[in-house]
Amino acid sequence: VQENDLAVSGALTEPRGDRKKRAIDWPDPFLSLKVVEKKPDGIVVRGAKINISGAFVSHELVVLPQSAKKKDEADYALAFAIPADAEGLTYICQYSPYSAEREMAEDIFELGNPLFGQRETAMVVFDNVFVPWDRVFHCGETDYSTKLVERFAKTHRMTCGGTCKVGFMNLIIGACKLLQEYKGLEKAQHINDELTEMVVLRETGRACGLSSANLGKEEPEGSGVFLPDELMGNVAKLNVCDAFWRVMALAGDIGGGLIVTLPSLKELKNPETKKYVEEFLGFGSDVPTEYIMKVTKLLQNWTAGQHGVGTWHGAGPVMAQKIMIQRMTDYEHEKNLVKEALGILEKKGG
Structure with missing residues (x-):
């Protein structure tokens, strides 16, 4: 990362379901990022991360679990790195009054912070995304989450x-x-x-x-x-x-x-x-x-x-x-x- 001056975005926050229940008890099990398949050459994951700063302008996404995991939540104990343009990733960007103002501006210097813009975040959707094993740091080892x-x-x-x-x-x-x-x-x-x-x-x-x-x-x-x-x-x-x-x-x-x-x-x-x-x-x-x-x-x-x-x-x-x-x-x-x-x-x- 340092040698190649890569921009990296950390992805932790997840939608999650009913907070009174654990992920394994949610009707929709993918409200927390989850492994759906383990292959000889990697894993396939499905779910989403939300409120992720700078996600779509980064070279790499580093995905981490949002919280500690118990033994029976091993499929949710995930950490890996993936190129931001990997197949199966979709970015749904925030939209605020600043976004509308930027669209209407004829000159960026009409904006409040013209050189650096606003706090830009996105929901990152993982639709059966493949991650090679050499990019997986944590998969099921709940003791370390x-x-x-x-x-x-x-x-x-x-x-x-x-x-x-x-x-x-x-x-x-x-x-x-x-x-x-x-x-x-x-x-x-x-x-x-x-x-x-x-x-x-x-x-x-x-x-x-x-x-x-x-x-x-x-x-x-x-x-x-x-x-x-x-x-x-x-x-x-x-x-x-x-x-x-x-x-x-x-x-x-x-x-x-x-x-x-x-x-x-x-x-x-x-x-x-x-x-x-x-x-x-x-x-x-x-x-x-x-x-x-x-x-x-x-x-x-x-x-x-x-x-x-x-x-x-x-x-x-x-x-x-x-x-x-x-x-x-x-x-x-x-x-x-x-x-x-x-x-x-x-x-x-x-």
Whole structure:
């Protein structure tokens, strides 16, 4: 992957059936990806993965189980890599207001995030897809499913909470600072306070990511593969769930109602409206109105669209991180600190 600079998309999330039941009890057994045939040269799988980021623009899909599997769920214990254009794969892409806007745009710079676009995901349908054995990493070995999912999750949560959303926040903070300057509000203390809070939230996320990486270990020992610290990886993602919503809210306050009431940039090319837009949305600034509108449009993209929910659920929703943190924390160290400080004896009557 590294030598050939391949783009890889991880595929975990599945539709699933009635959550009160296990996969083997669902009327439709393919609501979780399942082996339908094992051949001498490979396996055939059927089912779907949903909410998969960047799937159809990747070179390879790396498929992993969504959750731990029990012995009788061996047909669902799957991990493999497959070219994104393999026979039997169908991509059904997301469609949102941003998608409609992009279709109508005559110029990509009318869009809020023109160079990088929106969060693009797809449902990936596996219709009897053949996977050669040399590309199968996990097939039926249910004892290892949990560890496989956990190792992926802590890595994804470290990068989601400690790098991905930190980069997003960089853009939001930069846009807010530009609007502050464009509108002559550099001395507005409430805006400076909000910008400071945004920076603190961003740096807290960065610190969690760095901590997770620096505390990481070689797994398994001697493999040459280093993975992040599991506790801090989960803390990084849990922290950013609320932090990103807060940054979005602060940006909404700084940017004002214009974030969601902004006219189209096409109005700057409309001879009937251009002079009005330039006058009344220029705010008396020396900066071209076009710049003010583009920065505001960028904030619309980040604060009034898909990114809040995407941040909350990407790499697992809040409860997933809380469950992992609860499992990893036994509180013995903390309890012993208090006992030592208070001279509490273990045995009654001692």
